[in-house]
Amino acid sequence: MQSLLRLINTRTRINTVRNGGASFLASYTTLPPSLLQSDPQWDHFASDPKSRPPSVHGLGHNMLTSRLERLPSDESVVSAFDGWMRDGFEVDRDGIFQALNCLRCRHLHSRALEVMEWVMRERPYKVTEHDYSHLLEFTIKCRGIAHAEKLFQTIPKSYQNEFLYNQIIISCLANRKNKNIKLSYTYMEKMRKMSLLISPFVYKSLITPHLTPSRRKNIPDILTQMKMDGVKPCISTFNNLLNMHAGNHDIDELSKVFDEMQMADVEPNENTYCILAKAYTMARLYTVAESYIEALERLNTGNNLGLLNTLIMLYGCLNKDKELDRTWKSVQQWPHVVPKSYLLAIEAFGKVGLVSNAEEIWAILRSIKKIDQTNEFNSILSVYCRYGIVEKAIVICKEMVANGCKPNAITYRHLTLGYLKAGRVTDAINTLKRGKYEQLTKKAMRSASWLESTLMVVEMFSQLGKLGKAEFVFKELKRSKYSRHTFVFNALLKGYVTARVYRHEENLLEWMISDGAKPDAETYRLLKLIRCP
Template sequence: MWALRRASTPLRNQGYRVRTSYVFGKLEVPYFWEGNVAGFGTIATLSDRYISSERNNLATWPSSGIYISSHGLSSQAGAENSGEEDGFSELDETLPTTRSEIVDDDDNVVDDGTQNELDLLEGETELAEKKFTKWVPSELTKAIWNASGLSVSSALDKWVSEGNELSWDDISSTMMSLRRRRMFGKALQFSEWLEASGQLEFNENDYASRLDLIAKVQGLHKAESYIAKIPKSFQGEVMYRTLLANYVAANNVNKAEEVFNKMKDLEFPMTTFAYNQVLVLYKRNDRRKIADVLLLMEKENVKPSPFTYKILIDAKGLSKDISGMEQVVDTMKAEGIELDVFALCLLAKHYVSCGLKDKAKATLKEMEEINSKGSRWPCRLLLPLYGELEMEDEVRRLWEICEANPHIEECMAAIVAWGKLKNIHEAEKIFDKVVKTWPKKKISTKHYCTMIKVYGDCKMLTKGKELVNQMAESGYSIDPLAWDAVVKLYVEAGEVEKADTFLVKAVKKYEMRPLYCSYRTLMNHYARRGDVHNAEKIFYKMRQSGYGPWFNQFETLIQAYVNSKTPAYGMRERMMADKLFPNKALAGKLAQVDSFRKTALPDLLD
C-alpha cells in the first residue's frame, strides 16, 4: 500500500543550507487517509455490486464511447447526475483549495466559498486532536506572514542578513502554516527563494510541492509547462501524481484522464492514490464509470484504501442509492475495516439528504460513541447535522461542551447549526464572540461569509448587507468568496437580477474570476424561471471564465429551454462539439425541446 512518509532522518543545520529528502512534509496529499486493506477480493465484490446496483439506478447512454483498458482511461461520456451538489468535495485526498488569498487560477472551481459544516479534510482522530494543540509560529514564519504582497524574498533576505539560521523544522513548519492558511502566493515565493538563494537542495518531492503551488497561484497551464523545466531525474511519479490531483481538483476531466494515461505510458507505478483521484473525478462527473475503474484496479492488482471506500460511499449517497451505499459499508466491514468518524459522517449526511432521519440519528450517536478518548473535536462535524435534523436540544448540548473555550471551527459549525434551526439570535451571539475573541489575522473572509449565508438562508437581506459593509469597513477584502455570499444573499431574497448586476460590477472592478458556484446559483434560478436569454448569458460567461465544458452546464441550460417551452436548436451538436453526450435523463429533456420545434408550424397556423 502506497503512503506518503516523512523522512525519518533528522536534518542537520549546515550553516544556511539545508538538505532534506522531504522538506515540505504533507504537501501533495494528507497521507492519513491511506491504510491497509485486508485481502484483495473486495475489488471484485465492490465492482460487481457497483455494476449491478448502479446500472439499475443510473441510465447508460449506449453511444457514450467510454473506453477503459489496462493501458489507460479515456472518455467521451458526459456526467451522470452531475447537476447534484458534490457535498463532500473536501473528502478528496488533495489539499483544500479554498483560501484567503484568492487569485485567478484554475482551481477551486466547485467550492462554495463558505465554511463547510462537514469539513472532513483535517484527517483521522489523532490528527484532528493535534490540530487544536497550542502552536507557536517561529520567527521565520512571522517574517513571511508580515511581509507585504510580493516582498517575501526581500523580507527573507533581511531575516538571514540579521544572523538568523534556517533549520529543517523552521522550513517545514513555516511551509505547512502557509498552506494551512491558504497563503499559497507567499508559500510559492518562499519555495522560489529557498531554491534561488541556495538554501535548499531540491529533490522530486520539493519540485512537486512547487508544481502544486504554481497550479494554485498561477494556473494549471503554468504548472504543466513547469514540469519541462525540472531536471529529468525528478520528472517521476510524484510529479505527475501532483499534477493529476490538481486537475481533479479543477474538475478538468479531459486533462486528468490525459495525465493518468501518460503516467501509464511512462510506466510509473500506479498507486492507490492515482486511482482514488480518478474515482473522485468520476464521482463528480460520471458515476457510471466508477465500476470500470474498480475493475481496472483489480486487473492491475491495486488494493483499495479506506479512502477508496469513502469515495464509493459518497458516490452512492449522491446517487440516492442508499441500499448500494450500505452494501459498500458491508463490504468494508467484511474486509476488517472499521468505520471511522468521517465515514459515519458521510453516511449520516446522505441519510439526512434522503429524509431517513432515524438512520441519521443512530449514525450520529455512533459517531459520538466511537470517540472513546472523550475529545470534543467531532462536535464540528455533528453540530450542523443535528441542526439539519432540527434537533435543537442536541445542538445546544454540544455547543455547551464547547462554549466555555471554543475553537473557531466549532464556532463556525455552531453558527451553521443555529442557522439551520432559524435561530438567528444564537448564531449572531456566537459570531459576535468570534469577532471579539480572535485577532483579525485569525479571522478571514470565509468566517464572515458563513454568517452572511445564514442571513441569506433566512431571507434577511438587510442584515446580510449590513454585515458585508461591516466586513469591508474592517479591512477585509471583498474577494470572490465574498461575492459568492452576496450573490446567494440576493438570490435567496428573490433579487436574482440584483445578484447578477452585482457580480458583473465586482468582476469589472476587481478583475478577478468569480467562483464557479456563483455562476451556478444564477444559472439555476434563471433555468427554473425558464429565462433562456439570461441562462445562455451565464453559460457564456462561465465559458469565458474558463469553467467548462461540463455536463451540468448543459443540463441546466436545457432545463431552461424545457421550462420556457422553447426549442433548443442545435443543442445536441453543441454538446458533441465539446465531446459530451447526453445520458438517458437528459436525452428525454432534449426530446421535449425537439418536440417544440415540431409543433411550431401548426401553432403558427392556429
C-alpha cells in the same frame, strides 16, 4: 558568538553548492533578476529588537513563515532568507515545509514557487524527492503543465521515482481541465511500463473530478482499473463515493459502497459516519441513522467543532432535544464559536420545538456580530415559518432588507411555508410565485433546510387539495433527486386523493419507479383511492 558561527556555517554550505543549484534551474527556465539579488537592508524585526526570535527552536519556524507571508509583493524571498540568516538562524527542511504549507493555505502559490526556486539554487540542505515534488506542484499552479513537464525532464534520474511520478499526476489532477486529466492517464501508463506503484491518492484525485454528473459514468471504469493495478482504495476514495451517492439520495448504492469498504478492511472515520448519518436521516431511516450517530459519539472527543456542528444538525432532525442541548453546551465551551455553529443551533432548536431557545441563540449572535448575510436571517426565519409565526417572520424580512440583504429563493420558500401554516393560502401562493424568479444554486438545492421546507410545502398543498401547486413544487424535489425517497412521492399522491383527481394506477407507478422510488404499503393504499373508476 554561537549565532555568528551558525551564520558562517550556513553561508559556507550555501556558497559551496551555489553553482550546482543555479545550473539546475537555468536548464528549464530563466529566473527573474529579482531572484538573483539580495537586499541586505531587509529585516522586518530591525525596528524592534525585542521582537527578534530568541533561538531557532520553538517559534523559529513560525517566524520564518511570518517573514515570508508578510513580504511585500515587489520584494524577493532572497531578502527574507538573508534577514533570517543574518539573525543567526539556519534554513532547514522543516522550516521550509512549514512555510510552504502556510503559503499554500493562503493561496500564495507564486511566493511558494519562489521559495522552492531559492532552495534549489542555494541548497541550504540536501534536497530530496519531496523538494522536487513541491517544486513541480507550484510550477504547475503558477506556470502551467508545459513548464512542469520540461522541469520534470531536468530532474536527476535518481529522483524520478515512484513518489515523484505520483506527485506530478496529483498536481495535474488538481487543475480539473480535460487536457490535464488526459495527461494524468499518460503518466499513469508510463508508471505501469516502468513497474512503478500507483498511489491510492492518485486514484482518489482521479475520481474527484469525475464526481460531476457529466463525468460520473467513467467512475466504474476507474475503479476497475484500480483493481487491475492492485491499488487498495483509501478512506478518502470511499468517502468521495459515499458523498456522491448521498447527494443523489441513492441509499442502495450508498449501502453497497459501505459494504465494499468494510470488505476491503478500510476503517471508517468521522467523515464516513457523518455522510452516512446525514444520508439516512434525510431518507427518514432514523434507526439506521442513530446507529451511525452513536459511532460519531464514540469518536467525539470535544476537540472537533465540525463534528459537533454535524451532531447539532442531526439531533435537530431526529427531535432529540436533550442530546441537542448537551452538544450545544459543548460548543459554547469553545473559546471562539464560528457563526455557522449559531445558525445550525438556531435551526436545530426550532426543529425540536424549542422556539425560545432558538431566539436566545439568535440574540447572542446579534450581540457578537453584525447580521449582514441573507442565510443568517434565513436561519431564524425557518424557525418562525415552521410554526406559522408569520408576524415575527415578516419583522425578520423587513430587518433583512433594512440591513442591505436581498431575500433569496430559500427566504421565499420559508415564507411560503409560514403562510400555509398560518392558513393564509393566498399569501402563500403569491410568495411562491415571487420565489420562482430567484436563482437557486445547486448547493442550496441539496441543502437539508431547502429540501425539508420544500417537502413540507408539498405536504401542505396536498392537504389543501391544491394539486397544481403541489406538482409545481414537487418538480423541484425531482430536480434535486429527493423524489427517490418513497415518502416524497406519497406526499404528492395524498394531493391526488384530497383533490379527488383520478389517474391510472400503472401510469403513476411507472412514473414513481422511473424516478428511482420504491412503492411501499402506503403507496398502494393511496393508489387504490385515486384509481380510475
